[in-house]
Amino acid sequence: MLNKRKEMTSGNLAFAEAMRQVNPDVVAAYPITPSTEIPVKFAEFVANGLVDSEYVAVESEHSAITACVGASVSGARVMTASSANGVALMHEIFPIAAAFRAPIVFGLVNRSLGAPVNIHCDHSDSMPERDSGWIQIYCEDAQEVYDSVLLAVRLAEHDDVLTPVFVCQDGFITSHCYEPVELLSDESVKKFVGERKAKYPLLDVDNPVSYGSFTMSEYYFEIKRTQIEGMNNVPRVYKELTKELAEYTGREYPALDAYRAEDAEYLIVVMSSATGVVKDVVDEMRERGVKAGCLRVRFFRPFPAEELKKLADGKKGVAVLDRSASIGGTAPLAAEVKSALYGLSERVPLQEYLFGLGGRDLYPRDAEKVFSGLMENDYSDTARYIGLLEKDEENGGN
Amino acid sequence: MSKPKCWQDVPPATIAWGASALDVETGLWRSMRPVLDENKCISCLKCWLQCPDSSIKTNEEGRVCGINMFFCKGCGVCAQVCPVNAISMHQEADFTNEKREHGEDPGKVADHVK
Amino acid sequence: MENGKKRTLEVRWHGRGGQGAKSASAILAEVLFEEGKHVQAFPEYGAERQGAPMRAYNRVSDTPIRRRCSVENPNIVVIVDPTMVVSSNPCEGCMSDAVYVVNTPEDARALRTRMNLSADAKVLVVDATKITLEELGQNRPNAPLLGALSHLFTDVSAETFADHFTRKMKQLPAPVLEANRRAILRGREEAVLA
Numbered sequence: 001m002l003n004k005r006k007e008m009t010s011g012n013l014a015f016a017e018a019m020r021q022v023n024p025d026v027v028a029a030y031p032i033t034p035s036t037e038i039p040v041k042f043a044e045f046v047a048n049g050l051v052d053s054e055y056v057a058v059e060s061e062h063s064a065i066t067a068c069v070g071a072s073v074s075g076a077r078v079m080t081a082s083s084a085n086g087v088a089l090m091h092e093i094f095p096i097a098a099a100f101r102a103p104i105v106f107g108l109v110n111r112s113l114g115a116p117v118n119i120h121c122d123h124s125d126s127m128p129e130r131d132s133g134w135i136q137i138y139c140e141d142a143q144e145v146y147d148s149v150l151l152a153v154r155l156a157e158h159d160d161v162l163t164p165v166f167v168c169q170d171g172f173i174t175s176h177c178y179e180p181v182e183l184l185s186d187e188s189v190k191k192f193v194g195e196r197k198a199k200y201p202l203l204d205v206d207n208p209v210s211y212g213s214f215t216m217s218e219y220y221f222e223i224k225r226t227q228i229e230g231m232n233n234v235p236r237v238y239k240e241l242t243k244e245l246a247e248y249t250g251r252e253y254p255a256l257d258a259y260r261a262e263d264a265e266y267l268i269v270v271m272s273s274a275t276g277v278v279k280d281v282v283d284e285m286r287e288r289g290v291k292a293g294c295l296r297v298r299f300f301r302p303f304p305a306e307e308l309k310k311l312a313d314g315k316k317g318v319a320v321l322d323r324s325a326s327i328g329g330t331a332p333l334a335a336e337v338k339s340a341l342y343g344l345s346e347r348v349p350l351q352e353y354l355f356g357l358g359g360r361d362l363y364p365r366d367a368e369k370v371f372s373g374l375m376e377n378d379y380s381d382t383a384r385y386i387g388l389l390e391k392d393e394e395n396g397g398n
Numbered sequence: 399m400s401k402p403k404c405w406q407d408v409p410p411a412t413i414a415w416g417a418s419a420l421d422v423e424t425g426l427w428r429s430m431r432p433v434l435d436e437n438k439c440i441s442c443l444k445c446w447l448q449c450p451d452s453s454i455k456t457n458e459e460g461r462v463c464g465i466n467m468f469f470c471k472g473c474g475v476c477a478q479v480c481p482v483n484a485i486s487m488h489q490e491a492d493f494t495n496e497k498r499e500h501g502e503d504p505g506k507v508a509d510h511v512k
Numbered sequence: 513m514e515n516g517k518k519r520t521l522e523v524r525w526h527g528r529g530g531q532g533a534k535s536a537s538a539i540l541a542e543v544l545f546e547e548g549k550h551v552q553a554f555p556e557y558g559a560e561r562q563g564a565p566m567r568a569y570n571r572v573s574d575t576p577i578r579r580r581c582s583v584e585n586p587n588i589v590v591i592v593d594p595t596m597v598v599s600s601n602p603c604e605g606c607m608s609d610a611v612y613v614v615n616t617p618e619d620a621r622a623l624r625t626r627m628n629l630s631a632d633a634k635v636l637v638v639d640a641t642k643i644t645l646e647e648l649g650q651n652r653p654n655a656p657l658l659g660a661l662s663h664l665f666t667d668v669s670a671e672t673f674a675d676h677f678t679r680k681m682k683q684l685p686a687p688v689l690e691a692n693r694r695a696i697l698r699g700r701e702e703a704v705l706a
Contacts, residue, residue, distance in 0.1 A: 008542045008551070073411075101411040119557070141580075162411070173580050177554035178538045180545055200413050208416030215412070222405035223412060229405075276578035361581040 002248060003185035011142040011174035014181050015081065015107045015167070016041035018149035020051055021189035024105075025076035025196075028056035028067035030086060033119045034171035035109035038081035061086035065093045072102035072164075073211050075201025077153070081107030083171060085114055087125045091132075097164050098133025098227060100211050103156030103196070104164040105149065106134075110272070110323075111171040112358045120359020121171040123271070123324035126300075127332045133227050135165040135234060136301040138271045140257075142181045145169045147249060150184075153193045154241050160233040162199075170273040172359065188248050234302050256304040257296035258311055260286065264293025265316040266374045269308070269337055271297050274321065274355070274362040281367040292371055297333065305340035312341055317349045317374030321386070323356040331383060351379050355386035362386065424451065428472035430487045432465055438484035445476035445485060522583040523570035526600040527592035530562040536592065536654040537568035540661060543676050547668045550577050565600055572665075586610060588664060592653050594618070594641070597627065608632045613660050613703075615640040615653045620706035636660055638703040640695075647695045648688075655692050656699025663703060670700060 009017065016038050019027070027046075029039035046055040054071075058064045061082050072078040082090065087108060097104055113124040126136060137152065139145045145167065152165040169175055184192075200209045215223065235255060246252045259279050261267055268278050275296040285292040295311060297304065312318055318341075322331035330338065334352040341348055351373060355362050366386050373379070402408045409415065441461040446454040450473060453466040465476070477485040523540070527533030534555040541553035552571040558564050569583040584605045591602055594616040602612060609632040614623060620637040629635065638660045640653035648655075655677070662673040677684075677692040 008538070008545050008553075099412050170580075172554070172557075177552055177580060178541050179552050179577075180550070200411060209413040210416075212412050213414045219402070219408055222402070222408045225405040226408060226410065273580040276580050279578050363581050363584065364579070 002188055004182050004188075004249075005185075006180050006182045008178050009142060009181050009183075010037075010176050010178050011139070011145045011169045012037035012107075012109065012176065013041060014142045014146040014183075015149055015169070016045075017183060018146050018189070019079055019107075020045045021184070021186050022077070022079065022105075022149065022153055022193050023051045023190075024053050024079045026054045026056065026068070026071035026078045027080055028058050028064045028071065028078075029080045030058055030061045030064045030082065032061070032083050032086040032111075034111055034121075034175045035081045035083040035086075035107060037175070038107050038109070061089040062093065065090040065097065068104050069093060069097045069100060069102050072097070072104050073100050073201070074203045075196070075198035077157075077196040078102070079105045079107070081109065083109045084111035084119075084125045087129065088113060091128065094129055094132035094134060094164075096212065099223065101162035101227075101230065102164055103153075103162060105152045105156055106164065106166050107149075108166045108168045109171045109175045110168055118358045119171070121173050121273075121323075122357045122359065123168075123322075123332070124357070126166060126168050127324045127326070129166065130301055130332060133163065133231070134301065135161075135163050135231070135299070136168060137165065137299055138168045138297065139174065140273055140275050140296065140298075141174060142169075142177065142179055143251075144253060145174065146181055146183065147245065147251060147253065150189060150192055151238070151241050151245055151253075154244075155234065155238055157196050158233075158237050158241075159199070161230050161237050163227070163230045163234070168272070173273045182249070184248055192245060192248060231302050234299070235304070238299070253298060254307075255299040256307045256311070257298055258307075259294040259296065261293035261295055261311050263291060265291040266371055267293045267295055267312060267315055267318045268321060268367065268370055269295045269297065269318060269333065270321040271300065271323065271333060274323065277362050277364050278321075278367045281364050281371065284364075285368070285371060290371065290375065297336075300333070300336070303336045303340070305336070308337060308340045309344060312337075312348050313344055314346070315348050317351070317377070317379075319351045319353060319370045319374055321353045321355050321362070321370070322383075325354055325357070334383065349374075349377070349379055352383035353386050354383050354388075360387050423468055424471050425466075425468045428470065428490045430472040430474060431467075431490045431493055432470065432472065432474065432476050432485050433488055434462070434465055435484050435486070436463075438482050440482055440484075442481060444479045444481065448475050448479050450475065519575055520571050520573040520577060521588070522586045523572070523588040523590065524583050524586035524602075525568040525570075525590045525592060526596050526602055527566060527568070528562070528596070529557065529564045529566050531592050532652060532654045533566065533568045533590075533592045536590070536657060537570050539654065539658060539676065541570055541572075542680070543658070543673055544572050544665065544668060546676075547672060549573065550575060552577055552580070554580075556582065565596065567600075588613065588661075590657060590661070591615060592640075592657065597623070603627065603629070606633070609634075611636055611664060613638070613657060613664075615657060617642060620704040624706050635706045636663065636703050637706065638699050640699060643698045643702065644695050647691045647698065655695035656702070659696040659699025659701075660703035662696075662700050663705075670697075673700070 045051045068078045112118045112122045148167045156165045278294045282292045320334040320337045322333045451469045453470040455464040457463045474487045525533040537553040541551040545551045550573045556567045589602045590613045611634045613636045617639045624635045640656035643656040644652045674696045678689045
């Protein structure tokens, strides 16, 4: 029998519980709000002998990711977690991990990058890593976080992929929210994730290899192309894995979560926990006769451009809500969406929005206003701000 | 080792196969060559210890018997540390006319590597 | 009122970091979850230090809860620290018929006046500090507040609330569990509505 159990837990603790069940070989981690609970909880498991993992307590996030990469290319199954400037501190190692094809599974609990110091949620920590070569999965709730950890382990280690994975969740909003999560039994998880069969582990002294030698211009480009191939294989491999996990959980998560989107006239494209509010508003608007719909981007890397293009085709209006800015350019999600829609024979009107920076909430009234804007054909070429305190230019005051 | 002609053929994950260093004749980088005077050598092994390229040859009795010219890069550390001045550094160009013996041999390192 | 909210009850807790407001909201969520409700419990921090004012929230519903934004219009407000009754601005955004559950030795009617509540609003007062000092020897207002809250969640039995600790925290020694149980029941019995 599957022996599942439903427990009150949070996004962080669900991640940690999945880690316990996966029982990775090595975890090297450094704590930072709001992902602290992940390494802390896992260290508890280690101290209490509930896992066989080697826990390496390091002095910084840079050391954490470096230790993870070393362990991973040695053949170990490796996991870790971080947020905000901790992730930023790891930045220079991320492309190395990806090029080494190190299948690390990383709990990225989204928190705004300083300065100023802010502990709350936005996507400014994960978005700068979108070019790193890592897979990025954004989870809406704790259940999805738990399921995604299991999928990520298999996805990262698959021979056709061999790419490290960020499993992202919104800091505090998801990581610290207690809600019911259905957990699989230890046996089920063990069965699903199996054992890692590393291809070229450093610890295989009979077949010694070196990782990361100097490479001249004659091969660098080709090596990057092999990474691109791994990433290109993700959609196919992920489809198989999510079907397989569904046999245990009864849940499947498509790369693009389309909510009442097929026959919609107006769409909001959004990621992570803010989607909940948008879905509630979609339902309310539908009851009022408005054909509203929502697209939640779950995989930001690789970006589901084809699916998004198909679903956005022919829509009367699309709004994209970004939870991070690319100062001086187009915000990350908007840039991907616009790029995906570029090939449409008929242009779909699109409005970019920035919201939620530093943890500012998205409320139902905000989503309603976004839909109204689309319905009233009210567009601007530049991105608009949701909930920003602004001087009222017309009336000379707030 | 043949060079890859397309991205599909590059070794995965930036790896270099084991002992592939044996194929790289770093001796070609030399501009100064160490010459050992075996009469002066007392086999103190200071040069062997300090050589960054493991290029001081020793025999079964553990005595210094030469310098591996396949790998030696001519850094001169051996000459510096020798307490009896048994090693002297000379212009590599002085040896261009020297007959090479069937090319140099990287040596019996990493025999266990398949 | 939006559809999503009609079916959803929202609770806001006011406390200071380290006082247990976050734990209390989590416990409430757990009790209701075990009775088959859909629940959320989440904290909202200011500065990360002991004693800083903080809030915690619950959502309770018979249907799945999707929204995760902050609770702006709570139906129930719990004030864990008596010194925060006015300073924490507990009435902010509240529904006009909100119920305020307050840990305080103050008389319920006097508190109503001091808080300047509207006619529809109610106040449920319990001296949780006193109860826990007597029963547990510590100022841990969670348990009696939970007992007081059991009046507001009438489709869940009082026993469910009372036995929560005993069922959940088996690792604690029996006298501690019993003391918590008494604290919960006293919170329920000694709460005064105004």
